[in-house]
Amino acid sequence: MSNRNHVTKEFLTIDEQIELLKNRKLIIKNEEAAKIHLLEKNYFDLINGFETLMLKDSKAATKEFDYYYFEDFIFLYEFDKKLNVEILRLLDRFETRFKTSMAHRFCEKHFVNPSDARSYIDVNKYTDPRSNHLSVPREIAKPVQYHKIFNTNISFNRNTYPDFIEFCKAKYTYLSTYADPPFWMTIKVLEFGVLFQLLIRYERDIFVNVIADMGMNYLEKQKFINSIRIFIELRNTCAHFQLVNRFRTPNNLRIDAGLIVDLGLKTKLNINGVPTYYEIRLYDVLLVLSQFENLKDIRDLIKKYYFDVANSKRQRTLMTKLFDRMGRKNISDWIKLGR
Known part of the structure; x- marks a missing residue:
């Protein structure tokens, strides 16, 4: 900084x-x-x-x-906005699959009969991330009871509700008619970051099933966790309509060595020109996303802008400069996305 x-x-x-x-x-x-x-x-x-x-x-x-020309600024700005939309759409698809798996796999084990409908707000159905099977970084391993869905006396519109379920029923109309809305309904209201904090508290057998649903195996758990943390940062950028071409992962978010090797990620260099384990740019983040989602639409958008929308050599040169800022200078690298 x-x-x-x-x-x-x-x-x-x-x-x-x-x-x-x-x-x-x-x-x-x-x-x-x-x-x-x-x-x-x-x-x-x-x-x-x-x-x-x-x-x-x-x-x-x-x-x-x-x-x-002033029009060159408009050209780049509109490209960034379209790229933002495509990335956000892929993240939304990933998050929907992720939420569906998390709710299904949890209920598969703990929702045996109707009396178990509220089991997902029972802290005893989860593990403590400070000492469980995942060995997550210390800065995100907060005690399980501090998670949002276990909080009691939640305030909403100056009223106090006894638990997360009653809070959701009061705030969301589609849940209000259920005495005990099931997890696959209330999980929809959880933000991506809150969702991740719940995942790292899952019991091992449930976690194994979730990660398998997302296309990885348990031996890749650290890669999966690191990928989710990266997506949370990217989604925040896209959702707040910031310029996505300038995206970098936070300089305190360590990139998993397995991801770097398997995907050929380019991390920030230190003062001696040696790669570190920190800070990847947009192209490399998209490589991480490609583990879970097809990037064909992003590739097609980039090809369209470079070969069709750019109306001069000047604008194609600008695109090349923008590519370089985003992590790879050559159009050939971007065309490989989605294959």
Whole structure:
């Protein structure tokens, strides 16, 4: 993380933003259209998010664009948004399969008769991640009773509910008519991160079945856990509509050695140029996702933008720069995705 402090920006009107860009030698063919874009799109994302790809010298004190057009920013911005949507769609599909397996496999063991309907909020049906079969990193191994679904006296709209099930019944209409809504219904309301925290508390036999449903075996458990942690970070980026082309895994999230070797991941280099076990960029994250989902639609989107939507050598050069930022410079690498 940089210790550099940026100077607080001054507010600029849309007209002033246009003049600033023109003074930096950006070519604006249609100023009225540009004003609409600047009014509808976040300037920090639209301009700052891509300007280093277009500046003559990104480190210079005075910014000057290297014969690029305002439309080039729109081209990259719209590509990023479409890529975001495709990635989020794949993550949603993965999460749906994941939730379905978790609920099914838990109930398969513990939901023997109707009196067991609330078994999933029984802390005794789970294990303590600090000492169970998974050996998860210490920073995520919190005591089992601290998990959201075991909390009592949950507050909602100034009312207090005795447990997670009653809380869900009060908040979600589709659950309100059930005396004891089953796990496969309430699991739908759990966020991805909360879902993961529940998974690492599963008993070994249930965990084995879940990981098998997702296409891995128990010997690959650390790869699976690491993959989920990576997906949680990526999903947060996509769900909040941040620029996905700039995605990096957090610098405190260690990448599993098995993933690095099996998938050929490129991690951040240290000051001596030696690969570390930290920080992978978007291309490598997509390789991790390819273990579970087909990336054909992402590959097709990239091919379409590079070969069809890009209307000049200039824009294809920009795409190459963007590819490099995302982890691989050559279009040939991106075309391999989804195979």
